[in-house]
Each structure stands twice: as C-alpha cells, then as structure tokens.
Amino acid sequence: MKNTILALVIVAFASCTNSSSTSEDHTDHADSTTDVQTETAEAPKTGYAIGDEATDFNLPSTTGETISLANYPDAKGFIVIFTCNHCPYAVAYEQRIIDLDAKYAALGYPVIAISPNDTTVVPEDGLASMQTRAEEKGYSFPYVLDEAQDIYPQYGATKTPHIFILNKEDGKNIVKYIGAIDNNYEDATDVTERYVEDAVDALIAGTEIPVTETKAIGCSIKDKREKK
C-alpha cells in the first residue's frame, strides 16, 4: 500500500517537473538575440533612411488650408508626426505632441501632424473627425490628411505614431531621426528616454544626435491598396 502511494507521488512529481522544466532549462536564451534574424526572409525595406532628403507635400488641414513644408521659410526643420485619431498609442501621445510643438515651434522646429489611414476603413480618422479632435485639444500645429496615401509610404511610416525629424540643409529637408517620441507610451510621468527632444536639442546645439532611430509598438497604417 505504502509503496503504491509512494510510486504515485513520484510519478506525479516527475510529470510536473518535466512539464515545467522547459522555461528553467533555457534561461540562457534570454539575451541570445543574434540568431533571431538568421533564417528570416525579409522584404526589402522601403522609406527613408537617416540622411535622405524628405519629400514635401500639399495636404489638406483641419483648418481648411493646404499645408506644405515650403510654407515655412523660417523653419530650421520639422517634427513630422504620422498620427491619427483612433489609435490608442497615438491618443496616449496627444498631449506630448502638443507639448513638443509648444516647446520647439518657437525654436524653429514646428510639429506637422499627418494622418495617414484609409478613411473608408477608419472613418474616425477622416478630416471632419480630425477637425473635431484638433479643436477639442487646441492643436497649435497643422493636422493634415494624407488622403491619397502617397506621402506616408515615401517616408516609410508604418504605424501611428511614427516620427520623422527633418533638418533644413541647403534648402533640402534632410531626415535626422526616425522612431518614437519617448520610451514610455503608457505613462508620460515615467519617461526616462526623450528621443525626439534629445534629437531636436542636438540639432539646435549643433551636436551629434544621440539616438537616430528607435522602435516602438504602434497601430499599423491602414492602406486602401491593402489586401482585404
């Protein structure tokens, strides 16, 4: 009797140990990231790299104007932000985008916000809703719609929010930073890396930009040419 019970306990214990051993046995994989890409087939990357010249555009804004980078002859550069109404990540950054324009427009680097989504798929990202949001939030910067969806692919924006900092050099708008605003979308009070501010500060100071590219999760841009 005793032996039977003992055997049962051992069997139960052994099966538990086996099923939980996987994660314990392979903690060394936590930082072994170099093999991740080795067997991955990738599509060629499109869009701008750091140092490329960014295209200008003529896009309709929430105030009824047509906005172009050429409208800002006195600007030293631009903080171009692909953002939208509906995406929770973009919404989480709304106030921080307002703060960026408040701080940097006067220093020569205004914010230009471009909404890139197909508005037939995402009606709340349409110009009328954009106008409501801009008024509610008191946007001090242009909020424009890439209605033909031909600007965001040239930049290589894939999600919202997605930031491109441009610097005017010899009359050209040169891409200096691509990525996220900072390192904490969830909690603005717990941000420890301010990528966009650091980049624009460096441009103003004439020093090297500490981090030129960052990655962050965002809402994929919905394109009308996309497979349904």
Added chain:
Amino acid sequence: MSNLQKTTLQLTLIVFTLFLNSCTQEHKSRLEAVNYDQLFNNIKADDGKLYVVNFWATWCRPCMEELPDFLEVNEAYTVNDQYQMILVSLDKSSALQTEVKSVVQTMQIKPDVLLLDDAKRMNEWIPAINNQWSGSIPATALYKNGKQLEFHEGKLTKPELEKLIKKHI
C-alpha cells in the same frame, strides 16, 4: 492500520492531490503578464516544438480581424505536441484582467495569452524579436529550437498561416 499509518496515508493523499492539481493547472491556457526575458524563455525553448507567436492587442483592428483564423488553425494543430501557439498581447498592463481577459473569455481563446509588460524597453525587444520589425501590429513569428524561422509584419490570412506552419512542423 495504526493511527500513525492512517495519518501518513492521509498526508500522502493530500500531497498527491496537490501535485495533480498543479499539473492540471499547467496544462490550462495561461493569461499572465511577462517581461521580454520571460517571453523569450517561452518562445525560444530548445525543445523541438514549433512556436507560433502572434503579437496582437485587443484595440488593434487588424489583429482582431485575423484572430479567429488563428484560433481555427490552432484547433487543427493543438493535438500535435510538437506545436504551440502563444498570443502575445501588447495591451496596457492594466488591461490584463479587464479587456484582455474579456476577449479571452468571449472568443474562447485556448492558446496561452502572455501580456508583454515591458513598454519602456520596446526599443530593445522590438529589434531583438526582428530587426526589420517597425513595431506595427499584428506581427507573427515562428520559432523552433530557439531560432526564428519566419517573421511577418501585418495580417496573415488563414491559408498563409497554414502554409507557414506546414513548412516548418
């Protein structure tokens, strides 16, 4: 049987029941928050299994559109012990027991759901998962023995997902 023997038997049975319970729980689908080191331990196990890892969020429209197809494909492969699907939620950590749990229940999600609660290190773990990943979701990766075999940014159709799994299982 002496009193001592009875007590020993009772204790042994209790211990046995506890072990069985813990085993049963391990086979139930998980819903928990992890950091990215813990996530990597799960998806990069060197155990011969094919891990189908989908990065999604409850607020992400295309993610929710492809999720039913993923669940159907999972049903077909779930009997294969060399296969496991893991759904990595990129919802806010505060949504784990609300929005995420609610979707898990209403859609009767059977694969493990791990909420990646590591927002401040996105700039480390996104390139670590795939250097070409811009960070838009949905995205899907296949791993076996610690190696990434496939990575796809954007929606996958059911036939596309099935094709990827068949190629590597």
